[in-house]
Amino acid sequence: MIKYLVSTLIALTLFTTSAYAQSRPEDQSTDEAGLWYKMDKYEQALKNSGAVIDDPELNAYVRRVTCDITGQEACDKLRIYIIQEPIFNASMAPNGMMTVYSGLLLRSENEAQMACVLGHEYGHFAEKHSLEGWRRAKSTSQWMIGLQFAAAFAGLPPEMGQVINQVGSLLFYRYNRGQETEADTIGFNLTAKADYHADECANVWKNLISENENSSFKSKRRRGKWFNPYSTHPLPKDRINELEALAASYSSGQKTGRDNHIAAITPYLENWMKAELLARDFDSNIYLFEQLKARGFPPGMADYYVGEAYRLRKEEGDRARAVAMWEKAMTQEGVPASVHRALAEHYRKKDRKADALASYQTYLAQSPQAEDRELILAYINRLNKQLAN
Amino acid sequence: MRQYLFFFVIAAALLLSACGTTQTKVTTNEFVAKPDAITLIYTPNVELSVLMATGLTETRADWSTSGQENITNSLKTALANRSGGIIVRDRNETQTARQVQLVKLTDAVLQTSLQYDYYGRGLPTQKDQYSRSIGPGAINLAGDSGAKYSLMVLARGSYQSGGKVAMNIAMAALGGPVQFGGQNLYAALIDLETGDIVWSNLATAAPDADMRDPGGADKLVQSLLKDFPL
Numbered sequence: 097m098i099k100y101l102v103s104t105l106i107a108l109t110l111f112t113t114s115a116y117a118q119s120r121p122e123d124q125s126t127d128e129a130g131l132w133y134k135m136d137k138y139e140q141a142l143k144n145s146g147a148v149i150d151d152p153e154l155n156a157y158v159r160r161v162t163c164d165i166t167g168q169e170a171c172d173k174l175r176i177y178i179i180q181e182p183i184f185n186a187s188m189a190p191n192g193m194m195t196v197y198s199g200l201l202l203r204s205e206n207e208a209q210m211a212c213v214l215g216h217e218y219g220h221f222a223e224k225h226s227l228e229g230w231r232r233a234k235s236t237s238q239w240m241i242g243l244q245f246a247a248a249f250a251g252l253p254p255e256m257g258q259v260i261n262q263v264g265s266l267l268f269y270r271y272n273r274g275q276e277t278e279a280d281t282i283g284f285n286l287t288a289k290a291d292y293h294a295d296e297c298a299n300v301w302k303n304l305i306s307e308n309e310n311s312s313f314k315s316k317r318r319r320g321k322w323f324n325p326y327s328t329h330p331l332p333k334d335r336i337n338e339l340e341a342l343a344a345s346y347s348s349g350q351k352t353g354r355d356n357h358i359a360a361i362t363p364y365l366e367n368w369m370k371a372e373l374l375a376r377d378f379d380s381n382i383y384l385f386e387q388l389k390a391r392g393f394p395p396g397m398a399d400y401y402v403g404e405a406y407r408l409r410k411e412e413g414d415r416a417r418a419v420a421m422w423e424k425a426m427t428q429e430g431v432p433a434s435v436h437r438a439l440a441e442h443y444r445k446k447d448r449k450a451d452a453l454a455s456y457q458t459y460l461a462q463s464p465q466a467e468d469r470e471l472i473l474a475y476i477n478r479l480n481k482q483l484a485n
Numbered sequence: 486m487r488q489y490l491f492f493f494v495i496a497a498a499l500l501l502s503a504c505g506t507t508q509t510k511v512t513t514n515e516f517v518a519k520p521d522a523i524t525l526i527y528t529p530n531v532e533l534s535v536l537m538a539t540g541l542t543e544t545r546a547d548w549s550t551s552g553q554e555n556i557t558n559s560l561k562t563a564l565a566n567r568s569g570g571i572i573v574r575d576r577n578e579t580q581t582a583r584q585v586q587l588v589k590l591t592d593a594v595l596q597t598s599l600q601y602d603y604y605g606r607g608l609p610t611q612k613d614q615y616s617r618s619i620g621p622g623a624i625n626l627a628g629d630s631g632a633k634y635s636l637m638v639l640a641r642g643s644y645q646s647g648g649k650v651a652m653n654i655a656m657a658a659l660g661g662p663v664q665f666g667g668q669n670l671y672a673a674l675i676d677l678e679t680g681d682i683v684w685s686n687l688a689t690a691a692p693d694a695d696m697r698d699p700g701g702a703d704k705l706v707q708s709l710l711k712d713f714p715l
């Protein structure tokens with residue numbers, strides 16, 4: 097019965113999704129127009145900031161997947177910005193500005209998983225959740241007036257009243273649980289309607305939980321069960337249950353778009369893995385990079401960066417683990433030139449001069465434009481002299 | 486309780502006396518206006534909002550848009566006969582990426598200047614001269630317009646809702662927090678060859694100078710440009 101009800105709901109929502117297209121508000125005196133105005137200015141500032149990746153191919157890829165799920169008419173009204181930032185996140189502003197973080201693209205296994213998250217964000221936009229949130233903040237914050245008067249009666253300093261205000265407005269201007277569930281359902285429906293495999297939406301959250309359970313940081317591991325990047329979103333466990341229930345009720349398409357996704361992301365793989373290391377959560381890095389390899393990204397590249405994570409982690413035995421990963425990477429497809437420099441450093445410190453020299457030379461041969469070229473040449477000269485003596 | 490009431494009468498008096506003032510600042514460098522120089526005026530960065538009883542402010546698109554139009558027109562009128570010539574450029578119109586970045590940089594420098602040179606540690610009595618620059622790259626703003634200066638204007642304002650007015654009256658009697666709306670107009674003149682801010686001014690609106698109507702904007706711009714050096 098419940099199952100039947102759920103599928104009816106899905107059918108209904110699928111049927112109405114074409115009404116999702118959002119337009120600029122006409123009456124400029126409304127709170128909604130004010131939100132758009134503010135976001136337009138923010139967008140103007142974001143547009144040419146260094147944080148936006150403007151590579152046309154990557155942008156075309158993300159836009160294509162977005163348009164596939166929202167439909168062309170709605171999609172034409174969206175502006176999509178890809179932000180260079182190693183975190184799992186995406187957002188959608190009430191004026192049609194969508195931001196997609198590189199950390200989300202890196203962590204999605206395929207088009208379908210990316211579509212689930214972008215569809216979720218699009219759901220917030222389509223249902224005007226920001227505006228709802230703002231209106232809730234305005235009305236709920238009425239009680240702050242009472243508190244301010246109470247503070248004034250109690251003879252508290254005037255600044256207290258201002259603090260009450262600021263805290264109060266922060267508390268209420270958020271998406272609530274119901275909006276999140278609605279956005280999840282919309283994200284699922286849009287993804288399913290575009291014929292993507294229905295299981296992939298739940299997989300997004302399963303992957304995130306696993307990654308966090310492998311974190312070096314205790315707080316993040318504890319959050320593993322309920323970590324969510326949006327902080328106000330429902331517990332991942334609950335959302336997995338809901339998304340799995342939706343998937344079970346739906347006769348799924350088979351498309352995942354895995355190969356397209358890997359092809360689109362691979363040019364950025366090295367850059368983005370390097371950026372992930374900056375968070376210094378090396379255990380979770382190692383887990384993620386191993387996953388990337390299993391998902392079909394070039395194994396030599398993944399192994400090299402697993403080695404980098406060991407090198408930076410510096411626990412007992414990590415140096416040996418790093419060297420083992422680099423040596424393994426050398427035999428694999430997609431290994432970056434940097435592996436030769438990493439090994440050369442290691443050989444030099446171990447006084448294996450001939451090996452060090454050979455690796456430095458290979459590094460420069462493969463990466464003649466390297467930033468550290470002068471330094472490497474100096475090492476090569478010194479090693480040459482030492483070996484001649 | 487009594488002492489807070491006293492505090493608030495003082496605070497209110499200070500706020501009220503701040504109405505309709507300007508604070509002009511010139512740079513530490515000797516300033517000699519270039520003869521017949523063209524000034525590039527960017528449409529101002531404006532955000533006007535309503536201050537609600539709860540203390541939240543809500544941006545009003547219509548007020549902001551008309552404020553921007555009015556201030557732009559007033560600047561045109563006021564400067565039409567004063568400098569070597571003016572060019573007005575829409576800050577959102579298509580420009581080169583470099584120009585967009587420079588406008589952003591200028592906004593940031595203006596905000597910093599406003600915070601430190603006007604509101605912050607460098608109180609007016611302490612220091613009337615300061616040095617701020619967006620760097621020699623500023624010349625890229627000129628493009629092929631031949632402009633020698635650029636005038637950048639930032640406007641912020643909020644207006645009390647009816648509910649807020651009523652609440653303020655009650656609060657003032659109790660000695661609780663009172664928030665007034667207000668309008669500020671900040672302008673900086675940039676030498677496009679050096680990138681230095683050679684003149685700046687902060688104008689606070691008097692009650693009758695509301696930038697939402699053309700007459701009010703004229704008044705505000707007149708006080709803003711009182712000591713304009715071109």
Ligand SMILES: [Zn+2]
Pocket residue numbers: 216217220271276279326329
């Ligand atoms: Zn959400």
